Amino acid sequence: MVRAHLARLASILALVVASSAGIAAAQDAPPSPVASPVGTAGLRSEPFGEVDGQPVERYTLTNANGIEVVILTYGGIIQSIRVPDRDGAMANVVLGFDTLDEYVASSPYFGAITGRYANRIAGGQFTLDGQTYQLPVNNPPNSLHGGEKGFDKRVWTASEGSSPDGPSLVLTYTSPDGEEGYPGTLDVTVTYTLTDNNELRIDYHATTDAPTVVNLTNHSYFNLAGEGSGTIYDHVLQLNASAFTPVDETLIPTGEIAPVAGTPFDFTRPKPIGQDIRDGSSEQILIGRGYDHNFVIDRPEGDDTSLVQVARVVDPESGRVLEVASTEPGVQLYTGNFLDGTFAGTSGKVYRQGDGFCLETQHFPDSPNQPDFPSTELRPGEEYTSTTVFAFSTEE
Numbered sequence: 091m092v093r094a095h096l097a098r099l100a101s102i103l104a105l106v107v108a109s110s111a112g113i114a115a116a117q118d119a120p121p122s123p124v125a126s127p128v129g130t131a132g133l134r135s136e137p138f139g140e141v142d143g144q145p146v147e148r149y150t151l152t153n154a155n156g157i158e159v160v161i162l163t164y165g166g167i168i169q170s171i172r173v174p175d176r177d178g179a180m181a182n183v184v185l186g187f188d189t190l191d192e193y194v195a196s197s198p199y200f201g202a203i204t205g206r207y208a209n210r211i212a213g214g215q216f217t218l219d220g221q222t223y224q225l226p227v228n229n230p231p232n233s234l235h236g237g238e239k240g241f242d243k244r245v246w247t248a249s250e251g252s253s254p255d256g257p258s259l260v261l262t263y264t265s266p267d268g269e270e271g272y273p274g275t276l277d278v279t280v281t282y283t284l285t286d287n288n289e290l291r292i293d294y295h296a297t298t299d300a301p302t303v304v305n306l307t308n309h310s311y312f313n314l315a316g317e318g319s320g321t322i323y324d325h326v327l328q329l330n331a332s333a334f335t336p337v338d339e340t341l342i343p344t345g346e347i348a349p350v351a352g353t354p355f356d357f358t359r360p361k362p363i364g365q366d367i368r369d370g371s372s373e374q375i376l377i378g379r380g381y382d383h384n385f386v387i388d389r390p391e392g393d394d395t396s397l398v399q400v401a402r403v404v405d406p407e408s409g410r411v412l413e414v415a416s417t418e419p420g421v422q423l424y425t426g427n428f429l430d431g432t433f434a435g436t437s438g439k440v441y442r443q444g445d446g447f448c449l450e451t452q453h454f455p456d457s458p459n460q461p462d463f464p465s466t467e468l469r470p471g472e473e474y475t476s477t478t479v480f481a482f483s484t485e486e
């Protein structure tokens with residue numbers, strides 16, 4: 091109780107200090123290289139520039155162990171996550187940029203909220219209640235991650251949350267009816283909570299005033315050795331998924347739910363991500379240029395919605411461990427196949443293919459056109475809810 095009260099006082103103080111600091115110089119200021127002292131859990135904010143005349147803020151969540159998560163109101167982007175290795179050395183384990191301009195100019199969805207529909211919709215078209223909707227074809231011949239200007243490119247409204255589990259940031263955005271071709275006014279809330287158990291919990295909530303489809307996720311690219319330190323091929327991944335959804339040459343699911351057993355997609359037992367990533371006998375690996383596939387998360391019979399363990403990833407070198415749990419039915423494993431060395435990230439190192447991995451918890455790609463996939467429809471009076479937890483720890 092007392093600690094929570096103190097933490098809240100500290101965070102209020104931090105907010106007051108931050109808001110009186112002024113706009114100058116904030117945009118290019120590098121993230122603090124020093125971990126916050128242990129015990130100063132809280133939330134602080136600072137200005138981070140402007141997009142189309144709209145001010146953008148940068149929020150820092152800190153927990154009692156000195157773990158720090160930095161989030162922008164632009165796209166709800168997770169700019170950095172600083173966690174210790176087995177010897178206590180801190181590193182930022184997500185790919186990103188130092189400045190807002192770089193996010194606006196060239197980000198491949200680094201750390202962003204993707205929506206209204208994460209991943210692809212075939213031909214940018216779907217039919218709902220007999221009406222056909224046309225979305226922007228921004229990844230020909232399909233629509234990707236909500237269209238030309240999805241949730242990753244919107245400025246969200248921020249407020250401080252009141253979770254008993256740790257400091258939390260609440261982001262809201264109202265997507266008008268017809269935005270990017272999607273029907274219905276969608277009211278979206280995304281809450282980030284950093285617990286003292288070193289978990290980053292993301293809760294999504296949405297309602298609509300007309301029938302629509304929705305599929306939200308976070309698009310963080312992780313590298314547990316620290317961003318900019320090379321490929322993630324030696325990271326050992328275990329995925330609780332006995333099946334995946336194979337894709338056609340445009341990365342749209344064929345509709346098949348295929349067992350992973352005997353394929354490069356079998357991560358049911360821990361396996362280095364790079365072990366089978368060059369298996370040229372796999373048509374699916376060739377199509378994806380590596381892993382760019384939705385896995386079907388194993389769940390207890392009859393349980394479609396509880397929070398279940400999805401993945402465990404270990405970087406043997408640093409000992410950093412990431413565990414992912416989610417209420418979602420699927421997870422996109424994307425191994426940064428389209429990172430092509432054309433820009434540098436936060437620490438000034440160029441990002442190349444395989445330098446990060448994404449575990450995007452989600453409903454399956456193209457569900458609006460796949461009647462056998464779990465439904466992504468949302469109707470007036472219903473609530474869309476989704477939770478994903480990223481838990482950080484170390485092992486010897």
Ligand code: BGC
Pocket residue numbers: 198199209341382383422424428450
């Ligand atoms: C997709 C990739 C895409 C990437 C965008 C992933 O979710 O599956 O195909 O290139 O996002 O950076």
